[in-house]
Amino acid sequence: MLNMSTAESSARSRAPWWFNLAGQLLEPWVRIRRDPAEPATLLQPGAPVCYVIERDGFSDALILERACREAGLPSPMQPLSGTRRKRSVFALARRDGWLFGRNRKRTPNEPLGQLVRSLEGDPERDIQIVPVSIYVGRAPNRESGWFSVLFSENWVMVGRFRRMLAMLLNGRDTVVHFSAPVSLRTVLNEAGDIRPERFARKIARVLRTHFRRIRAAVIGPDLSHRRTMVDAVLNAEPVRDAIAATAAKENISHAKAWRKAQGLVMEIAADYSHPVVRSVSFLLSNFWNKLYDGIAMHHFDKARAAAPGHEVVYVPCHRSHADYLLLSYQLHQAGVVVPHIAAGVNLNLPGIGPILRRGGAFFLRRSFKGNALYSVVFNEYLAQLIDRGVPIEYFIEGGRSRTGRLLAPRAGMLAMTVRAFLRAPRRPVLFQPVYIGYEKLMEGKSYAGELSGKPKEKESLIGLLRGLKVLRQRYGHVALNFGEPIELNPLLDAASADWRAATTDPDAKPEWLGRVVDDLADKIQININRAADVNPINLIALALLATPKHAMAENDLLAQIELMKALLEELPYSDRMTLTPMDPASVIAYGEQMGWIRRVRHPLGDVLVTEGEQAVLLSYFRNNVLHLTATAAWVACCFLNNRRMSRASVLRLGKIIYPFIQGELFLPWDADGFCAQLQATIDFFVRRGLLESNGEGRLLERGPGQDDAAYQLKVIARSLIQAFERYYITIAALVKNGPHTLTAAELENACTLTAQRLALLNELSAPEFFDKALFRGFIQKLRESRIVWTDEAGKLDYDTALEVMVRDARVILAREVRHSILKITPGGDGEKEAPAPAPEADHLPADVSSEALHERHVRAEHEAHAHHTAAAESKDSETPGP
Template structure:
């Protein structure tokens, strides 16, 4: 695009008058008043013409008629001023040589009906038809049709004030008041783009017998296409899906078929079914707005500075390098409502296109919903069941996004984690994405896992309440307004860590060599699809965990919550923090895990500053402790990184009730327990890899003096109970002890009830009530200990291992080997805990037997 000269108005007028005279163009009247409104507007508008000298485009002695994209007095005045400054014929004068009733030599393609709430109206302008009719009556005459594009405040730079961004040029036809504000705020960045003139005489000569009315409609369509192309080049592509995608969705063959099927099934007209489908599409579709995104970035910048002490991004350069040429699907973990705002803000600040985000329809609140929609959110219902038309419309909308290469973001956990752990994935969006790619496999799909880590959560207390049995509070505008009190607190640092990306095509090749045949048949449901979706979902969760960021609060939570009263002497806490951090650094879980650089002393000081722990002064040395409520909240942050020490916790657990143990027994029992730990924590190793990892942990403990290796490494021994090394092992072991206790509860309840006695639902309920009772007796501070979803997942893994199955009566039967597992539990579970669990789960007549089994 040409650059405007910055000469004075007088100099420009002198030059343009000379140009007009030389070329024989009709000269404007230099002293002609442009009206009061034009004079009022003049100080607020600075015009940049493109090209700088548009007169060179015109033919001499041929009348001119200007065409603008949108009707409006301000656009007419801007065009008139641009023409006067360039020495061109004024658009406010009649067309020379034609006896038309029109007083102006200009018209607009689109008008807006009504004064305040009118809608845009597109049709062939009457002026164009009148000109064509006049040219038919005067075969010797001609008119130059000049398309002129006017942009008031094109897409602003990063330094532009946020309020001005709201009124920058976009793809929406705004009303008069909004246009006035745009002129007042952005008028000094006005662009007037003159395009090559079109000879209407030549168009008439080539019309091929068409009527002037039909020809006028054809010219109007061509001009609209021209204006859209120029607008896209000046301010960027139109990302408003309510104009560019919804129509495509409704015209797609699957949607048309679903509309016809709905009309037939419900005995309604197809027009009514179509309107219903349109309503679904409008409910779903994003309405991306560059000004809103830019404005939100300014607001969020203030908001984050108010809430957080810093936002870090790890491995983003690797993610950026992998993205070109791919359809990128961001799949972060979901821990807070702030997740998607943080992701979009950080990507936008890093110069990356903001993804379109799948949001629950519960967030489509008054005021908030439209803002989120303009920020790229598209909404989906929690369930598609029973609404085939909605399902087809949503699938088609998602397919349109994938086909257009729009980056996407969604959370495969289905909701925010209330425990800090990754939830079992709900793979519906993954399945729809894969089917969308199979339908049009033009651009390879790349899934980008992202770990999001906090040091304090805005929703922390509500999470604990929900886990304790309180009903989930429904999102509402009033609730959001009440939540503004969070601005009074500080929430520490946040980390966004980008994991190893996952390419879809290699996984498809692995699933089926002829996967492209499924692409040729959109209705195909290949057998390999569901297993592929499950593998992809699990791999995403594994890759999220493999890029965890360990912050000071995570470390404090890991250590303090492993003590009975969540308190430690300062010297012991320093030593345990040093050990845990050394374990994470010297035996890294993966090359993408990051660990805080703070020293143990700095971690303690930071925990006190953030209010997570308190100091109790004592003559024999200070004690650091977490109060009851803080301890419950800290369990969330322990669970964020619990998977990183699962291997070390298992080795340490083997020496809780045993001073000596063979290395082979540690590995053998580790192999037995690993599938269940892996399923719960989304660990990255297979069973052989875990065994190798355990070997490394044993060597680390031996090197640190926590274990002593005897008999050429075959026998391992810890120090006596009062030894510091034994205390450190015990603290590590307790990190995962609650998981082992949950497993024991489920297996003990099943075995004690007997074959074919309990259904899966009854077993879940029994496990939950048992865990709740045990939590009360032992004062456990982790509400997820009795989370029914964790028991459900464990029972499912027992099914997968063929250790448990459902009989014809719908009740559970099990492999007798589970009875041996109950006995083996004495290796890591204390007699007291085993007795408590067996006593609670046993039938009344079995109390004595339970006591004997615990012994």
């Protein structure tokens, strides 16, 4: 080892005066940490030292010279003894230009060739090559400014101007990593008779691999697909075949078709940048603080524990443009790799698209139809992501929900993910559902407008700038709840014992694949709903929107919120559901503070009300959690127009209606499980005094209409009653028009028009009541159940079970509602309703004994298509008439 003063004077005497001057000017801005702290112990005594650095750069040379001087190592600026080289250092990559010049890689074969030739003719001579990695601003801490993070170390070989800024901003966080020296003589002897030129290329490849490994360990893996994946996609066999097919089909040259494919990859591919992600995280910290009062993550530890060893695919619900920013931000803050997000190409706006791309967004078109090359290229890009274990995020709903409910899944991305895994099943795939709950939405008004018929406003930079006014508002709290993860392998095992055989043919489409994808989509939506967060606004919406004028006396609202909280606490929907800890009074106060409700002072007691547009917007937050109260709402619905019903009838009718509620709300139970939930809910209502149980629990009765318990049941029931009204509109329209009359599209349109008119006549504040997608989903469920089917002419025919459903509807829907729907619904010859249903214990006089009631119920179950008893009409005015 050289003496420190000797090494310092030797280095400075051999370096040009301007180099020494630049080193002195740079010294105050740079603080070097050597790794290892004493690299001189790595060197072999006696052999000349030649340093190799990853990238050429003036600042890197200054840092290396200073690090060697401080460590007592030979200077990189001195000539390399025994060779013609004037310096004892060379770089693997060099750049052209000065300030903003573009990068250009040049092979290091020339200096390596010189070193190899210098050893020829002298078998005792050796040169030790020391790889040195230099990182400026490796990982600024969170207290650093975001500008510093922007210029931190990454995988891109930046120009001199950016490197200078990095030195000024992050120079005090500089790491110089010295690797163990490589004996050039030893490697040359092991290579045998290999030619010097080929030997130099081999050494260069080894050094590049070494530097990449060190850089990945220090700053994380290289996730920039523009460098590491574009070539892989274009060189994949399916893409090469698609390029050849495109050239032949379009009668263009192969080179032109290749450039076309390259353009598609560049349109799709993310350009992930660590500095940009860290910079955006700094910016978002201030943004969220101005926008939200807090962001909470629940069950994240469970998600983190399940992830190792898996390819993780995040599948959150989609309710706002803020969804993907929030999830990525929270994952980054938690120290988890930010996923690559599938974003619609409509978001690739000038100025915004490049930032999203560097944050991990990859873009896809809304439709792949008519573009076979695009489809192959996108599938291959997704397959490369999965094969490399890059975490992914996409929304299987296909777009943002305008109603607050989960949308029917669009399984395209899921199908591509499953097929990519089947092609190379090296790492098991784990789907991670995420529920995102808001207390106010930035897009709320536009959603209400779109549901009312206004066209969706196309995304644009001007629209984005106009939308910045939303930043002047506060949007409450946000919750990110991580649901139960779903592993792909068990689903494949259940579908086919030999599914691994499908991996041998990348183009194979086994018949069970569609079933697996559909089951997977349903499980994801179910697990998102199971992880729901119930916030104060959800509770207020469930209560207030169930009243005709969206107003409640304060005491009634307090009691209703307390009841809903007790229901969710005693009968939790799942172990991943979360519920606000606020008491009812605090919930109301918070709703006033957020501007959702208004207090009207009155001597007999204050009234809380939500009005006009606020009521419409509030329906979104009721729909977020509607599934949590589905069983309670069904039981309550049975007593909207009936004082008494048998428990068996509640369960029987529940089983009939359940497939349709399940399809709309993505409920987790099978039919028997739903009945078990109904039983538990009935017992809860009995404990709370909302229902009275007679006849050894076989018969149920509610209080009179003016009773508080009846009022609470009515509020619960009305959260779901609009779904049954939609069902009745659909089946009534079909029955009224008759079989072989309407196509599915015509029925959907007729139902939508009927619902719109009914909403106008009744001043409904729920625009999802006439949402086409909900009618389409119900019609599809009828077809899946073979209650409705399409004839040879494309018209709908139906089973007699549909007419039975019309008759059963009178148990739930009031007579005036049914008649209004029949009057408005187009088609048919009038307003005649279907015959009355079979007599049941649902409609019974008040003076009948419980034994007689049970006897009548048993008899009623075996009598079909009879009329209601006259006693039911005369004794209980609340029972619906014929």
